[in-house]
Amino acid sequence: MSPTATVLKDTTQHSNCLAMSDVLNRIGDKWSVMVVGMLSRNGTLRFNELKRNINGVSQRMLTLTLRNLERDGLVTRTVYPEIPPRVEYGLTELGQTLTKPINALWDWSAEHHDEIVEARKAYDVDHSPAPSEPARIAYAR
Numbered sequence: 001m002s003p004t005a006t007v008l009k010d011t012t013q014h015s016n017c018l019a020m021s022d023v024l025n026r027i028g029d030k031w032s033v034m035v036v037g038m039l040s041r042n043g044t045l046r047f048n049e050l051k052r053n054i055n056g057v058s059q060r061m062l063t064l065t066l067r068n069l070e071r072d073g074l075v076t077r078t079v080y081p082e083i084p085p086r087v088e089y090g091l092t093e094l095g096q097t098l099t100k101p102i103n104a105l106w107d108w109s110a111e112h113h114d115e116i117v118e119a120r121k122a123y124d125v126d127h128s129p130a131p132s133e134p135a136r137i138a139y140a141r
Contacts, residue, residue, distance in 0.1 A: 026072050027098065031057055031065040036074065036091065037106050040099040044078075044090035074098065 026032060034054045039045060042053070051062055066089055069075035074095035080086040091099070 026068060027074075027102075029065075031061055032069060033102055033105065035062070035065055035069060035089075036095060036098050036102050039075065039089060039091045039095070040103060044088045046086065046088055050089065069095070 027036070031054070034057070035050060038050055038053050042049075045053070047062070047066075050066075051057060051059065054062065057065075066075060066077065070077050073092055076090050076092050078088045078090070080088070
């Protein structure tokens with residue numbers, strides 16, 4: 001391992017924290033993870049295919065996410081001069097490097113989701129406020 005690789009993993013370095021923060025701002029949001037995950041599992045997709053496959057994403061949010069991923073060099077946008085125009089999205093070489101970690105996160109989420117839901121329920125039961133006694137009303141005679 002080169003000395004540079006060791007330095008890059010040193011979280012005490014301010015520049016490394018800034019780099020991590022910058023990258024997580026992009027790939028840490030759920031829509032970016034979903035887009036990269038879909039493209040890594042399905043290859044090149046058209047906008048409406050992505051929208052159909054990503055449950056709950058609005059057209060505007062998908063547009064913004066794709067634009068930001070393209071800006072960061074993770075996604076390519078190819079426009080074909082047809083009528084109507086056909087636009088396809090795919091992962092760049094850099095975007096492909098996210099395939100393994102995002103698919104691992106995707107698989108981990110699917111495998112452990114039931115456990116997380118159960119843990120939340122148990123937490124909520126343990127931390128819910130105790131039912132209060134009914135208020136006593138003093139009546140004046």
